[in-house]
Amino acid sequence: MSTSNYFEVIIVGGSYAGLSAALALGRSLRNVLIIDNGLPCNRQTPYSHNFITQDGREPGDVIAEAKAQVLKYSSVKMVNATAVKGEKLENGFQITTPEGEDYKCRKLIFATGVKDIIPNINGFSECWGISVIHCPYCHGYEFKGQKTGIMANGENAVHLASLVINLTKSLSILTTGKANFNESQIQKLEKHKIKIIETEIQEIDHESGHLKNVIFSDGRQLPLDALYAAIPFMQHSAIPASLGCEFTKGGHITTNSFHKTTTEGIFACGDCATMMRSVANAVSSGNFTGAIVNKELADEAF
Structure with a gap:
């Protein structure tokens, strides 16, 4: 040495x-x-x-x-x-x-x-850090007032929703499986007109990392500009x-x-x-x- x-x-x-x-x-x-x-x-x-x-x-x-x-x-x-x-x-x-x-x-x-740990969803990794994001403080202002989703469940989803609802009123929670919310949490989400979608996400439709639609396993599509993901x-x-x-x-x-x-x-x-x-x-x-x-x-x- x-x-x-x-x-x-x-x-x-x-x-x-x-x-x-x-x-x-x-x-x-x-x-x-x-x-x-x-x-x-x-x-x-x-x-x-x-x-x-x-x-x-x-x-x-x-x-x-x-x-x-x-x-x-x-x-x-x-x-x-x-x-x-x-x-x-x-x-x-x-x-x-x-x-x-x-x-x-x-x-x-x-x-x-x-x-x-990137989930096995087509298009997710290409959008990560661009329009599929993790933090309202780091990225939220740039998507203010736009169609936004939260890919999370339970307390994580409620926590993110409480922060993001101040940035946009067009907000949906995508649980990619059975929702896990207690009665109090459901009441809060309903109060703010936040939709809950339990269908599994199959693909992120995007253009050069900029989200266009979330495509679900049943073929439905949800137009979004941003997706918060608690991964x-x-x-x-x-x-x-x-x-x-x-x-x-x-x-x-x-x-x-x-x-x-x-x-x-x-x-x-x-x-x-x-x-x-x-x-x-x-x-x-x-x-x-x-x-x-x-x-x-x-x-x-x-």
Whole structure:
């Protein structure tokens, strides 16, 4: 192992949270390595919203500018690779890439995000992040007043409906199976004239990712401009689990208020550690995590 492969901090994931953490650490002259494969989860989304000073910009442009700013700090390095293995060492950790390159560090930050599990519906993946969307705060304003659906059931559907009804009155819930609402929830949906459709979705009819119709298994079609979809996800990286990090019931890496995981020396920020999936939140959590890690390093050395 050469000294060039040793760092005070390794950040796995170089999107919004990871770059924000690196910026805080780089400005404190910490020797930092970012390992990133260049595949952020919002790469198909045309515009980033609800992020002050960056509202409406293309995500790729925001990332490119962020990388340029972060890598101006000479103590921060970045490699284009996927971290595939992690090991605990006596005084830190080792991360390995598919090329067999090993990197060691004292502190480890996971900013690896999550991977959405796309349902087996024709056209869904092509529309994901464009007109089939996950968040009213990130996308809702752009579809205000338009024909909108919610692909969810039970409490998830009611929660989304309560947020979206302020953006459009043309709203339907598509449960893709038997509806699961209690009497109180049904009354709320009826009060706001929200239709419930239980028929299974067969296909998303679209043009270059822009939704036109939802086609059901019985052949019926529902014209829509936007479809919110509450779909499951998985962690992008299996390394946190292999290093003993615990997870919440919802599937996120468990952290405390200082973004520390349950494994000493490991931190997590961004989408992998919170249900609040937004660029602004990722940047905020990354910035705070970088400051906390710097403080730990400072306390250990002072």
